[in-house]
Amino acid sequence: MTSKVTKLALASRLMVLVVQLVANFAAPDHKPDVFRMPQAEVAKSGPFPWLDELVLKSLSGLRHWDGEYFLHIASNLYTYENTLAFYPLYPVVVRHVAQACLHLGIPLSLDALILLVAVALNVWVFCKAANVLYTLTQRTFNDHNKSWNAALIFCFNPATIFFSAAYSETFFAFASFSLMLECMRSDKEFRTLRLGAALTGCLLCRSNGLITLGFPLYFVARHILLSTSSVQRCWQLFKVSLAMLVALGILHTYYFYIYRLYCLPDVKEQHAQHILDYAKERNYLISGQASAGSPWCGYTLPFPYTYVQSHYWDVGFLRYYKWKQLPNFVLALPMLLFMHWHCYNYLRRLVASTWSKLNQAEYKGILKEHIALPFVLHAAVLTLVCTLYVHIQVSTRLLASATPVFYWFAADHMPSTFQLSFRSKTGALFVWCLTYSLLGTVLFSNNYPWT
Numbered sequence: 001m002t003s004k005v006t007k008l009a010l011a012s013r014l015m016v017l018v019v020q021l022v023a024n025f026a027a028p029d030h031k032p033d034v035f036r037m038p039q040a041e042v043a044k045s046g047p048f049p050w051l052d053e054l055v056l057k058s059l060s061g062l063r064h065w066d067g068e069y070f071l072h073i074a075s076n077l078y079t080y081e082n083t084l085a086f087y088p089l090y091p092v093v094v095r096h097v098a099q100a101c102l103h104l105g106i107p108l109s110l111d112a113l114i115l116l117v118a119v120a121l122n123v124w125v126f127c128k129a130a131n132v133l134y135t136l137t138q139r140t141f142n143d144h145n146k147s148w149n150a151a152l153i154f155c156f157n158p159a160t161i162f163f164s165a166a167y168s169e170t171f172f173a174f175a176s177f178s179l180m181l182e183c184m185r186s187d188k189e190f191r192t193l194r195l196g197a198a199l200t201g202c203l204l205c206r207s208n209g210l211i212t213l214g215f216p217l218y219f220v221a222r223h224i225l226l227s228t229s230s231v232q233r234c235w236q237l238f239k240v241s242l243a244m245l246v247a248l249g250i251l252h253t254y255y256f257y258i259y260r261l262y263c264l265p266d267v268k269e270q271h272a273q274h275i276l277d278y279a280k281e282r283n284y285l286i287s288g289q290a291s292a293g294s295p296w297c298g299y300t301l302p303f304p305y306t307y308v309q310s311h312y313w314d315v316g317f318l319r320y321y322k323w324k325q326l327p328n329f330v331l332a333l334p335m336l337l338f339m340h341w342h343c344y345n346y347l348r349r350l351v352a353s354t355w356s357k358l359n360q361a362e363y364k365g366i367l368k369e370h371i372a373l374p375f376v377l378h379a380a381v382l383t384l385v386c387t388l389y390v391h392i393q394v395s396t397r398l399l400a401s402a403t404p405v406f407y408w409f410a411a412d413h414m415p416s417t418f419q420l421s422f423r424s425k426t427g428a429l430f431v432w433c434l435t436y437s438l439l440g441t442v443l444f445s446n447n448y449p450w451t
Contacts, residue, residue, distance in 0.1 A: 002131050005151050009130035012155035013123045016164045019438065020445040024061035029447040034065065035082070037072040038278035039111075046109040055112040061445030062119050067166035074098065074114050078261060079275050081285040081294060082312045084304040088254055089175075089204040090168035094118045118166040126163050129174035130154055133404055136181045137411075140371055149411035150404065153429075157407075158335065158436035159397035159451055161444045168205050169401035175201030176402055179212055180375065183219040190220070190236055196243035203251040207305050208385070208402060211378060216240050218374045222367055255303060261287040262304070263297035313391065320392050328393040331451050334432055335396040335406075336387055342409040343380040346372075372408070379405035396436070396451040 046052050063071055066086070073083055073091035098113040106113065130151050137147040162169045179198035182191060195216060202209035220240040224233045260267055262285070269288025271279075279286045285294060296307035309315035320328075350373065354366050382402055386395035399406055413425040436451070444450045 002134075005131050005134050005148075006127045008152065009127040009155050010123070012160065013126055013164055016160060016437075016441055017119075017123075019441045020061040020161070020164075021058060023442040023445040027446050029060075029064075032447065032449075035068050035072075035282075037063075037068045037075065038274045040272065040274045044109055044111075046112065047107045051107060052109045052112040055108060055116050059115050059119050062165040063115060064165070064444060064447045065449075067118075070094070070166050070168065071114060071118060074118065075111065076272075076275060078258060079269075079271060079287055080279060081262060081287075081304070082308060084258060084262075085308045085312070087168070087205055087207065087209075089201060090171045093171075094121060094166075097121065115166065119164065122164055122166075122170040125174050126170045129170060129177055132174060132177040132181055133407060136177055136184065136404055137408065139181065139184050140375075141408075145414075145416060146408070146411045149414040150407040153407050153410045153414075153433065156433050156437055157400045158433055159400040159440070160437045161441045161450070162397045163401070165444065167397075169397055172202065172205040172209065173401040175205055175209070176212055177404060180215055180404065183215045184371075189232075190216075190223075190239050190243070192239040192243050195240065196246050199243060199247040200250050203247055204254065206402075208382065208398070211381060213244065214378060215374060216244060226364055226367060258304060259297070259302050262294055263290050263302065265290040315390060317389055320390075325392065328391070328449075332386070332392045332395040334436075335399055335451075336383065336392075338409070339379060339383040339399060339406060340387075343376055343383060343405070346376050347380070372405075375403065375405050375408075379403040393449070393451045 069083055069086050070091045071094075072079075073086060073088070074095040077095075078084060094114060094117050098110060098117040101108075101113050101117065102110055108116065133154050134147045134151040137150045138144065141147070157163075159169070163173070164170075175198055179195070179202055182195045182198055185191065199212065199216065202212040217240075220237055223236050227233050227236070261269065267288055267290065269286070271286060271288075276286070278284070290297070294304075294307070296302055296304045299307075314320075350370060354370070379399070382399060383395075386392070386398055390398065410429055413429055415426055440450045
């Protein structure tokens with residue numbers, strides 16, 4: 001099945017690449033007044049300038065919106081304060097792989113290599129993520145049909161363009177699904193190294209990776225409650241605690257690096273002239289200018305993410321609830337309604353079926369039977385956060401990359417044999433995914449706003 005899932009995932013990525021290529025050449029790009037990665041007046045080209053131009057033009061539809069930030073970080077690191085909203089795992093991996101390719105003699109400029117590597121890594125990791133989702137679903141439900149349908153919907157999900165573009169969604173999905181799978185494999189013992197690596201990936205990839213700390217906490221508590229050996233309990237608790245401490249330590253190393261760049265007065269950074277010119281044009285605070293100051297440097301816990309999101313994007317509780325944002329609410333509505341209803345329905349049925357069993361003698365049976373509970377709770381929290389706090393249009397891609405629960409609920413609506421009726425729930429799901437996949441790829445590739 002691994003080969004079958006990989007072929008499906010790869011085919012879906014090739015379709016996205018072809019659609020964006022055709023769309024990008026068929027229509028001119030929209031030019032909104034948003035961040036664009038600054039370029040030097042005289043760009044450095046590789047030994048074959050025509051090859052650079054071919055790569056940059058062929059993949060230019062995959063670098064828009066947040067992709068510009070990720071590519072800028074991959075090329076220049078955290079030169080502007082507003083780039084601190086984007087966590088380092090994806091752009092730093094792209095940066096180092098591109099530099100390695102350059103040293104190996106691949107005849108492309110660094111800019112072309114960075115874009116090519118950003119897309120190629122996402123295609124490769126997407127195939128890995130699809131397989132991990134299949135394995136996770138199979139381990140949770142022991143249902144090959146549901147596992148295949150979950151992988152199928154993942155490959156053509158409503159936010160599919162963001163899993164090929166220069167975004168961190170693919171990396172985060174792979175890290176999240178891997179962490180969940182490692183937690184699910186904890187019946188006998190936790191594999192500390194893999195658990196720690198997956199958790200570190202979540203924490204370094206996106207801000208909402210912090211919520212994934214709940215999975216090792218839940219499953220180690222579950223293991224302790226179901227285990228009969230006190231020695232085994234202590235050993236598993238030690239291993240999980242070690243993995244979590246190491247992952248949090250690595251995350252705080254990144255935080256210290258950022259604090260050093262923007263808050264310590266003795267740190268000076270040299271920037272290229274085009275970086276300085278763009279900062280002046282856009283009124284950005286650049287690294288190495290602690291004297292200019294930034295409010296978050298004086299916080300008791302000087303973490304920049306919340307401040308940067310609020311200051312540069314006006315992110316906060318109910319701040320997006322404005323009439324002018326109505327089109328974005330309409331875009332996000334299918335995903336939010338789908339997730340709110342299915343999470344509520346699952347939890348309602350869970351409470352109804354277990355309320356009479358809530359006693360000391362029955363709790364072990366409840367823990368064993370309702371294995372999907374932590375996943376649904378995680379999805380419900382994320383859906384609530386999307387509804388109340390974030391820019392509402394990102395809800396579709398955030399939920400599609402952060403939780404397998406969307407794919408599990410959607411797979412429940414898939415028939416055992418492919419008999420599609422557009423008036424059925426399966427038909428509605430098919431139309432939603434296909435429309436958002438196609439329309440989203442076309443609009444995003446031409447720099448129009450999308451989810």
